[in-house]
Each structure stands twice: as structure tokens, then as C-alpha cells.
Amino acid sequence: MPHSASDLSPAIEVRGLKKTYAKSRKAEAKIALHGIDLTVPRGSIFGLLGPNGAGKSTLINILAGLVIKTEGSAAICGYDIETQTRQARASIGIVPQEIAMDVFFTPLQALDIQAGFYGVPKAERRSEEILQALGLWDKRDAYVRQLSGGMKRRLLIGKALVHNPPVLILDEPTAGVDIELRRQLWKYVRELHAQGTTIILTTHYLEEAESLCDQIAIIHNGRITANEPKDSLLARLDQKTLVVSAETPLTAAPDALADLNPVLRNNGALAITYHTNQMTIPHLLDRVKAAGIIVADLRTEEPDLEDVFMALTYDQDK
Numbered sequence: 001m002p003h004s005a006s007d008l009s010p011a012i013e014v015r016g017l018k019k020t021y022a023k024s025r026k027a028e029a030k031i032a033l034h035g036i037d038l039t040v041p042r043g044s045i046f047g048l049l050g051p052n053g054a055g056k057s058t059l060i061n062i063l064a065g066l067v068i069k070t071e072g073s074a075a076i077c078g079y080d081i082e083t084q085t086r087q088a089r090a091s092i093g094i095v096p097q098e099i100a101m102d103v104f105f106t107p108l109q110a111l112d113i114q115a116g117f118y119g120v121p122k123a124e125r126r127s128e129e130i131l132q133a134l135g136l137w138d139k140r141d142a143y144v145r146q147l148s149g150g151m152k153r154r155l156l157i158g159k160a161l162v163h164n165p166p167v168l169i170l171d172e173p174t175a176g177v178d179i180e181l182r183r184q185l186w187k188y189v190r191e192l193h194a195q196g197t198t199i200i201l202t203t204h205y206l207e208e209a210e211s212l213c214d215q216i217a218i219i220h221n222g223r224i225t226a227n228e229p230k231d232s233l234l235a236r237l238d239q240k241t242l243v244v245s246a247e248t249p250l251t252a253a254p255d256a257l258a259d260l261n262p263v264l265r266n267n268g269a270l271a272i273t274y275h276t277n278q279m280t281i282p283h284l285l286d287r288v289k290a291a292g293i294i295v296a297d298l299r300t301e302e303p304d305l306e307d308v309f310m311a312l313t314y315d316q317d318k
């Protein structure tokens, strides 16, 4: 189904977006977004990664029309959220962070109401297909209050899909979700992506962004501190770890290597983390040999996203 006349515009285009929550009796005024710029290309699985309070939900909720921006602009598939609100809303499905649902309906009714809300004609509704895909077809006539937490979360995804949006945004979809359900969710999300849906997910789980997303933006204290393909983000951190196994497993790290801060692993191997732009492997190996270690085996380990995240977060704080 052709989604819009502007299939070439980015899925999301945010410029100078600022949000200040007004002072209340309970809290001081809070700048949640400091004028951010962000472009999410069509067809990506895009991760918006950041710690709690970073501003992820604020951004998502502005796109959803649930929070009013203070300054700047945002467009969804080329449709400005302010001047082309109807088209913008029709272009995204949002799976909110909080599970808040009307529990007196059945899943089938819930999807029907949502489809009506979006003006999807009866003949074009896909309630069965969606409930089947989410493993909820058997529960179609059960009351929502009888569903497990995981089923409710799947139903929320279903509700976000009734109007067949080209962009699906999931806000912390796996917080408090068990491993099996998480696997199921990601399988379905990948299927949607394979069918052409642009996926955006927010998470503070680094492994989640690392395993799912092809592009990752890091948001911290209301600012975007990184935004690039996952691989180049990983490459930006110039740290590697050299793991050396000696012919006889070591019982202590040699004093001669103390300046390299080596770590002795449980299996007697020595792990040395170094900066690739300051140190080379041949040089490291010379040091290791000079310390009297006879090398039996060696390998290097790449940093994971956790390291990248921490490094970028600390840089921001300087």
C-alpha cells in the first residue's frame, strides 16, 4: 500500500526541538530537550539510547502529539506535526512506555475502536491478521483485564498498527518483559521491518540497541551526543582488549606490566585493554614477552556498546 506522497522524506526529521516542562508545585521547571536535531532515515531500525530521564519519552510523546513542544520543528514522513497534524499522526504508530488501557474491552474490540479512531474503513481493517501475528488471536474475546502483562504489551503494539503506519515507534518496549516474550516481540518487529516499516525504539538496555538496531543515537540530559551507524559508533571507541594465554596459566599479573593495568581472568589468561591510537599489538606483545610470559594463544576483543555509551556520556559531562 503506498503510504504517502513523500516516501522519499526521512521517517523522522527533528530540528532545534526544545521542551521545557513548566514549573509545578512539585517540581522546578525542567528542560527535557535542549534544541535537538535528529534525522531517522526510512527503512532503518533506529535505536534511541539513553539513561532514564534523558528525554526519550519526551521526544516520542512530542511526535505522538501527547506533549507540546516549546520550540523547533518535527516532521514525520515529511509531514510537519504542527501544520500537517493529520497526515503526521497517520504516519506513525506509537507503543507507549506505560501500559494504560481500557480493560473493559476485548482485544478484538480494542483494535476495532482504535481503527475507528484512525478512520480505517471496515473493509481495510486487519484485526485478525494483527492478533494472529501477535499470538493474541486465541484471546480475542477475553477481557483485557484478564490478559497477562506480556499480552497487554503485545496488544499495545497491535493497537499501534491498526492504521498500517510506515513508522512504528516503541518506547522501552521490553522494560519488565520476560525473555521469552522479548524474543517474540523482536521477531515480530523484525518481520515488520522486513516488510518495509521503519522501526524506532527507545531503550536504556545497551544490548538491546546493539543487537537490533542498524543506527543508534545516544541521548543524554536532553542532548543528542552521538548519531551514527552502529558499527561506526562502536569503531569510535578506540579501545580494544588483548587477551593473552600463557603456556602455563598465570596466577598473578606480572609487576613489570603494572602500568598497562592488566586484568587476570579466571582461566589464568591476561587481559590488557589499550587504546588503538596509542599502542600497537606488536609493542604490547614485546612487553608481555619481556615480562617473561610465554604466549600460547592470543586474541583481541572489541568494545561493546556499554563502553561506547559510558565514554560518550562522560565526554558530555566534562
Ligand SMILES: Nc1ncnc2c1ncn2[C@@H]1O[C@H](COP(=O)(O)OP(=O)(O)O)[C@@H](O)[C@H]1O
Pocket (backbone or CB within 6 Å): 021, 022, 027, 030, 031, 032, 050, 051, 052, 053, 054, 055, 056, 057, 058, 059
Ligand atoms: N510531565 C512532566 N513534567 C515535568 N517534568 C517531566 C515530565 N515528563 C518528564 N519530565 C522530566 O523530563 C526529563 C526527561 O524525561 P523523559 O522524557 O521521560 O526521559 P526518558 O524517557 O529518557 O526516561 C526528566 O527529567 C523527567 O523528570
Ligand SMILES: [Mg+2]
Pocket (backbone or CB within 6 Å): 056, 057, 058, 097, 171, 172
Ligand atoms: Mg521514557
